[in-house]
Amino acid sequence: MDKRVLFVSEKQTFLIKTMVKSLNEAGYEVVIAEPDVVEIDLIKNLPDIYLVYLEGDAKLFSDTLKYLKGKIAEGETSRLLYLIGNENEIGTALESVSRTFIATSFVRPVNMKEIINALDDVVLHGFSRKKRILVVDDDPLLLRTMKNWLSADYDVYMANSGMNAISFLAQNNVDLILLDYEMPVASGLQVFEMIRSEKATAHIPVIFLTAKDDKETVMKVLSAKPEKYLLKTMAPEALVKSVHDFFSGN
16 A cells, blocks of 8 residues: 555644654555545545544535545555544544544544554555454453454454453444443453444444353343454353354345
8 A cells, every 4th residue: 555645634733644644654645635525636656555533513514525435435455534624524524424434533632653653554464344243251361262253254352341342442443342231340241341432442332241141140231232242251152153153134
């Protein structure tokens, strides 16, 4: 992938100019555009990396995001869309383009080194289109086990506490969260409520993991209305199949 970036922002502020300068110094050619579909459509040899800086009324970016989503959906190249904004702006943007089409969201204030490292990684190694799963559990052995079971088919990330999960989700997009129902400090239910309360993460599907299958526990788990629940005691093949079935809609 070429080191070329389409940088979309409403205003050319000092901060934006500083960010563009950092990208230039990192070896990236930056094409600057306002959130205007006509303007972007006229750009010859449009870059494959889209960096959209959301500021102010994120609805102003709606048409542009839908346009960039369409370019990604063409599938001719590995085009990538990155968002920069606060949590509300990113949440509004997700009304126009689903997380499936977003490589990563960066929550302001951003660290340009982090952004450049993310871009460098995909330029050098390519971008995985595997579904992304975040496993949240306070048991390090279970985290490693789940990663081993699922990594053949999915990109698997791990968080050993609820707060680490929330911090991870503020900077990264996932397609599914496997969440331990019983954790110390912040329980799985509390973490679930925090995920649902934030606009940027409210729609991420959550499957609870529980070690108990008694009626009382199962009823408590289901009352939170997750996508489903899985028992930690399931055989590896059965658990992996359940995840496969979830993504296939079975």
